[in-house]
Amino acid sequence: MNGAGLRRFGLGLIPWIGAILLWYAVRWSGFVNVSLIPAPHQVAAKFFELLTKEGLLIDIFASTRRVFLGVALGILVAVPVGFLLGWYRPARTFADPMINFFRALPPIALIPLVIVYFGVDELAKLVILFYASFFSGVIVMYEGVSQITPLYIRVAQTLGANQAEIFRKVIIPLTVPHILTALRVALGVAWATLVASELIAAQRGLGAMIQNASTYFLLDVIYVGIICIGLIALIMDLILRKITARLLVWQDRAIA
Amino acid sequence: MKKRAQFDKVSLSFETPKGRLNVVEDVSYDINDGDFIAVIGPSGCGKTTMMSMLAGFQKPTTGKVLFDGRPVAGPGPERGVIFQEYGVFPWLTVKQNIAFGLTLNANHVPTAERDAICDHYLGLMGLSDFANSYPKHLSGGMRQRLAIARAYAVKPQFLLMDEPFGALDAQSRSNMQNLLLKVLETEGKTVMLITHSVEEAIYLASRIVVVTARPARIKEIIDVPFAYPRDESIQERPEFAELRSHIRQLVMDEYRAQQAQMRPVSFSE
Numbered sequence: 466m467n468g469a470g471l472r473r474f475g476l477g478l479i480p481w482i483g484a485i486l487l488w489y490a491v492r493w494s495g496f497v498n499v500s501l502i503p504a505p506h507q508v509a510a511k512f513f514e515l516l517t518k519e520g521l522l523i524d525i526f527a528s529t530r531r532v533f534l535g536v537a538l539g540i541l542v543a544v545p546v547g548f549l550l551g552w553y554r555p556a557r558t559f560a561d562p563m564i565n566f567f568r569a570l571p572p573i574a575l576i577p578l579v580i581v582y583f584g585v586d587e588l589a590k591l592v593i594l595f596y597a598s599f600f601s602g603v604i605v606m607y608e609g610v611s612q613i614t615p616l617y618i619r620v621a622q623t624l625g626a627n628q629a630e631i632f633r634k635v636i637i638p639l640t641v642p643h644i645l646t647a648l649r650v651a652l653g654v655a656w657a658t659l660v661a662s663e664l665i666a667a668q669r670g671l672g673a674m675i676q677n678a679s680t681y682f683l684l685d686v687i688y689v690g691i692i693c694i695g696l697i698a699l700i701m702d703l704i705l706r707k708i709t710a711r712l713l714v715w716q717d718r719a720i721a
Numbered sequence: 722m723k724k725r726a727q728f729d730k731v732s733l734s735f736e737t738p739k740g741r742l743n744v745v746e747d748v749s750y751d752i753n754d755g756d757f758i759a760v761i762g763p764s765g766c767g768k769t770t771m772m773s774m775l776a777g778f779q780k781p782t783t784g785k786v787l788f789d790g791r792p793v794a795g796p797g798p799e800r801g802v803i804f805q806e807y808g809v810f811p812w813l814t815v816k817q818n819i820a821f822g823l824t825l826n827a828n829h830v831p832t833a834e835r836d837a838i839c840d841h842y843l844g845l846m847g848l849s850d851f852a853n854s855y856p857k858h859l860s861g862g863m864r865q866r867l868a869i870a871r872a873y874a875v876k877p878q879f880l881l882m883d884e885p886f887g888a889l890d891a892q893s894r895s896n897m898q899n900l901l902l903k904v905l906e907t908e909g910k911t912v913m914l915i916t917h918s919v920e921e922a923i924y925l926a927s928r929i930v931v932v933t934a935r936p937a938r939i940k941e942i943i944d945v946p947f948a949y950p951r952d953e954s955i956q957e958r959p960e961f962a963e964l965r966s967h968i969r970q971l972v973m974d975e976y977r978a979q980q981a982q983m984r985p986v987s988f989s990e
Contacts, residue, residue, distance in 0.1 A: 620808040623776060624875055625798030625827030634821070638812040715812045717857035 503685040511685040527670040529697060532655045535594025540602045540648055547606020548640065568600040573661040585666040593662040598651035605650050609643030642716065645709045649702065656698040725879055725911050726752040726775055731784035733770055743936035744770050750930060750942060757912045759926035761919065763976040767937030768915050772881050775913065776802050798827050801877030805884045807864040809856045816843065816852040818867055822875035842870035845904060862893035873908060882914045898925060906950050919968045923961060931971045934979035940971055
């Protein structure tokens with residue numbers, strides 16, 4: 466790592482250290498009952514205990530897989546639908562109110578219905594996560610696509626491009642940034658919805674772990690679960706940002 | 722001389738909530754092979770619309786726009802267009818931008834020849850050092866050179882330019898004008914240039930079409946008496962100054978007419 470990289474890393478570390486110090490400070494301040502706040506080192510110890518004895522990795526894997534599948538399927542459908550809505554004004558007029566209606570519904574509100582129609586298995590969780598990713602992704606897609614300027618299409622036409630070539634060589638490259646943004650937004654929303662989806666009688670998963678822990682008032686376990694969700698979301702976002710930077714080197718950004 | 726493009730009693734209008742808006746009215750003129758036509762008129766007069774019809778983006782309401790004797794049906798690679806906003810593809814490198822047209826089915830350029838064509842235009846436009854850069858690293862003048870290189874690469878018989886140097890600073894602008902003259906000398910093209918600069922029109926064009934305030938009608942067609950190749954010294958000639966003041970007068974008259982037209986409308990609303 467070079468000097469600048471090291472400094473950026475250090476700069477990124479400071480708020481974390483600050484948060485841990487604040488955590489200890491709150492615990493020792495005496496304003497809150499100490500039994501209600503497990504100390505960071507206790508949580509860390511619990512983390513290793515869960516990791517080695519209770520199969521925390523299985524929970525992480527179960528949750529990550531659900532999020533991954535939900536987002537993948539949601540975006541797979543959101544891309545063509547968002548594209549159509551962005552590209553064809555009549556389609557937007559037609560579908561816009563409907564989409565906003567469903568988008569406004571919090572996925573948690575749908576859980577009772579999902580249980581009725583899809584049971585309590587893996588499918589039910591997938592449906593919730595799909596729902597959350599699709600509606601957050603579709604908006605990003607169609608807002609982005611509807612802002613593509615016709616100039617590049619005109620240029621391609623004057624160079625002799627036919628419809629298929631315009632689509633392949635102009636519209637697709639212009640759509641890629643919006644797909645990546647949609648993916649990032651959907652990933653964020655899906656992690657947020659994860660716990661809710663795992664409330665549906667899940668055996669394993671970080672949400673289920675938190676849910677079970679709350680029944681027995683195991684605060685340290687709850688903390689471990691919450692931190693794991695945050696960290697995995699952070700790692701996924703970092704990976705996606707790296708991919709974005711690689712795919713979109715051409716973009717002119719104010720801050721690189 | 723062979724007629725390349727013809728405007729035959731061309732009018733264009735469209736319906737607005739406030740009634741019919743005539744943009745171009747009864748325009749007829751021919752552009753011959755090898756001509757460099759500059760169209761000049763007050764801004765917003767509809768001169769870009771004329772070009773747009775020849776490029777194939779808009780259809781005349783009445784009359785005919787012909788290219789090589791056939792009505793223009795849509796855009797095509799035989800009519801290259803240089804846009805004021807450049808329109809270089811930001812997701813492609815400089816070289817890939819030039820190669821874009823060459824990779825299209827319509828132009829039938831074998832893969833083996835593409836590299837040579839790209840290199841030729843990279844050199845001609847002074848972009849060789851930036852072949853693998855993305856447009857975000859280029860200045861405005863360089864982007865416009867790239868747009869011209871890309872249009873040239875597919876060998877159009879005709880070049881349409883819509884205020885191509887309008888967004889450039891004075892230095893880049895006169896550099897680009899000289900570069901264009903040099904390129905035309907070696908590559909040879911028929912050009913229709915839309916501009917609002919009287920000097921630019923006289924310096925570059927063989928014929929100048931002065932159009933009226935909206936609706937655009939032809940006010941005068943003027944032959945420019947300078948032979949090619951030209952250089953900046955012609956701008957010092959008395960004929961240049963005479964022509965400039967004549968055209969400026971025509972354009973200013975139209976500008977005033979346009980202002981007068983607009984005033985009562987804005988008051989009545």
